[in-house]
Amino acid sequence: MRFMSYAVAAGLAMAFTVSTAQAADISGAGATFPYPIYAKWADAYKKETGIGLNYQSIGSGGGIKQIKAKTVTFGATDAPLSGEELDKVGLIQFPMVMGGIVPVINLEGIKPGEIVIDGPTLAKIFMGEVTKWDDAALKKLNPDVKLPSSAIAVVHRSDGSGTTYNFTNYLSKVSPEWKDKVGTEKAVEWPVGIGAKGNEGVANNVANTKGSIGYVEYAYAKQNKLTYADMMNKDGKKVAPEMSAFQAAAAGADWKGTPGFAVILTDQPGAKTWPITAATFILMYKDPKNTADSAAALKFFDWAYANGDKMAAELDYIPMPDSVVALVHEEWKEIKDTAGKPVFAMN
């Protein structure tokens, strides 16, 4: 009997704390790519402040839908909305964190970084024009590597994804033929290859399929110990996928002059720049229904910018440069309550 009453009391207490915590939770939905870091930040932030984050990683498309339906305080997307689209709905957009997209291969005897590919050849592989690993184009790029004559199995995403958006954006920039025939979108009509769901799906398929090539977020390539390929960048230099190369891509970008920070970091200039880098974005209303909720969300983002760099690096994400964070802080002044006062006060 006594045990029962303890159990009931404990249950009630738990229910109570859960419900109070939920009342103060920040709600957001969207991109799956930044989910691991958002979750990590949220965990640390909750320990510090007691305020949790309820983030549904349902995909960029879903995030945009949900913020438009006003069911969440912020939406998250890998493919940025254009300035006009933001103005039409009354949203602001800012970058939260960046990541690199890397080509991964599965070729017997080839170790990470042993093969280098340039943009046009990558486009030709994904167009189905280069079909063998010992194609002349690949041989020319890798004169010292013994390439087998096996067929190339292309692996791409089967679901709509920000990763695909940035990858196809890159291919469109380096190959007019790709731009013309396939184009840039979160899901495209792939000329060849097999589709796999999610970054982990592509990673698994590449790991399992001999002679395959795919593209994944850098973190997935690293964690699954996949063989990545080096790339030739816009300056014609060979680069390996690593933090400094991703950061170099962000450094030269015109964050200030682009409405909604809608900068695509693919094919950026710079000798050390990794050519396929991408930022992921947050969407919020300029005139939020619930100003307290928006203020809480901004406080969390501010905390993440200030304290989250190390955690981001641990998970192989690239933190935003301080200069960009300063610009984002400026942008936040656009989020106002009905009296026209910014909901977030910098201190």
Place this chain on the structure above:
Amino acid sequence: MMDAATAEGNFVPAHDETKRSKVLRGFRRSDRTFRLLTLASAIAVLVLLAGVMLSLLIGSLPAWKAFGFEFLTSESWNPVKDKFGALPAIYGTLLTSFIAMLIGVPVSLGIAIFLTEICPQSLRRTISIAIELLAGIPSIIYGIWGLFVFAPWFQSTIQPFLIDTFANVPVLNQLFAGPPYGIGMLTAGLILAIMVLPFITSITREVFDTVPPVLKEAAYGVGCTRWEVMKRVVIPYTRVGIIGGVMLGLGRALGETMAVTFVIGNAHRIVPSVLAPGTTISASIANEFTEAVGEIYTSSLIALGLILFFITFVVLAAARLMLMRIERKAGK
């Protein structure tokens, strides 16, 4: 029931008349309630079915408006240009189910025949339990197993063998054209075959058990071999049940989502080679629905759902028709 009650009434003394009619009224009431409840359940099914149909129709309307009949014949699935066609998904659904049936049905029948006619009593239980366990495995496990275990093995052994063997045979070299991806239509079909196996086996086994022993014994008595007994007595006797089991398996194969999406390669293309990646209706929906942006894209996926609904309906109707014809023939 009424008859029984009146007959019984003859033996009941007259002063119990009112009590008896009260009891009878109670019976009638509960009977009516029972009838209404069952009727309501039956109607609920119809309402649900109509509701699903209606919401699929309404949801897919923008796609039908935009593409019309071309939606069924177009091979293009292009989210960039918002041009969608269902043909590759329909083709993939039908082809993988066909492969599954081609392999699953004979094997299932073989197992059922072995279990009912040939298998020693001691082994029978073990095999039946193994088959029941096969039915209980969640489909995602089949998918993961297919991707991690079956596909790599298939890619390095069977697929190169098929490609090399038929390289110079016309038609077949198109059907088994490389490169070997491991995953693809044939892999999906094979995984589906394993998945439908327990369903068809358990039903056919049960119907085989319904064959009166006297028929079989008579056949053996006139000197029939086992094969002849199966072919001329057991299978004709249980035809209806076998078709029922096959249709149940086919229904599962047509709608199976998770296992297929793991191993089919999810590519909206129609290629003659069965080793090539393809897609099915349910795999496309599962893959793309969450990230489908824009009315036409979403609506096209819902239209795919409507088509699957229609295909399943046609298959079931065809099965019914077939059963009716067989029964009429048997009645003559």
